[in-house]
Amino acid sequence: MKREIITYPNKRLFLKSEPVQEFNEELHTLLDDMYETMIAYNGVGLAAIQVDIPLRVMLVNIPDENEEQKKEDLLEIINPELTFLDDEQITCNEGCLSVPDFYEEVTRNKNIYLKYQDRFGNFKELEARGFLAVAIQHENDHLNGHLFIEKIAYSKKQKFDKEFKKNLKAKKKNTQAKK
Template identity: 55%
Template sequence: MIREVVVYPDKRLKEVSKPVESFDENLHTLLDDMYETMIAKNGIGLAAIQIGVPLRALIINLPDEEGNQPKEALLEVINPVILEKRGSAVYTEGCLSVPEYYDDVERAEWVKVEFQDRYGEKKVIETDGLLAIAFQHEIDHLNGHLFIEKLSILKRKKFEKEWKKRKKATKGAKGARGKG
């Protein structure tokens, strides 16, 4: 089932997610819904809090060379912990909770992450590049942080100004459509 994505500045996005304790059918349904929602919204990652569920669960599915995101390539990540970080990389990031806004963010180039799968089995992954960036971005969500918080003060002020302007324009357009 495709769920509604929580959008900035919704206060739920600041919430620190709770550890998953039950690896049951409810968790499996949540993960399946997250996948459907992420694909429907053209995302490459999604944290449970982004659909209003404050649990330490996230998914990542990077597109292949053809731009497809087969479910077999899906990473379901429960209770993740970053064990190690190395290097530095700058990527242009976007977020389903901050739609249509993209900016350069500096993060670790390489990460080692321990997590559990949907059945509670412990896993460890070492990765770099876009997958390392996606892990850090989604884990930030679980800790109540958005990528825009990593912007310089100047870029953050510019973002806030543009965001308010866009929200006002959206409200105006809805109001105009509602008349008549």
């Protein structure tokens, strides 16, 4: 079932998510729903907090060389523990389903090591590089109550704030015009 994505400035996006304790059917339903939601909104990742569930659960599904997202490449990451392998950085143009229609350059670690659990509670490990590492860090930030817009330069943040307020005003005007 596709779920609603909460968007900025919803204060719930800034909650720190709690660890998953039970690996049960309820968790499996959440994971399945999150996948359906992520694909429906053309995302490459989704954290549970984005569908208003404050649990340490995230999905990442990077498109392949043909720009296709295959379910067999899906990473279901529960209770992640992330460490950086080195100081090498990468800059990517990031967007977020919870901050619609805004993209900006963000610098992150290029190489990470991840310990996590799968949907059944099995422990897994993964080394990720490049765009996969960026996507995992982006979703992990959500679990810690942070958005990518907090990582952009001050001048770009001001530009975002100005655009956001302008779009909010336009939406409000359209809503009132329809009444």
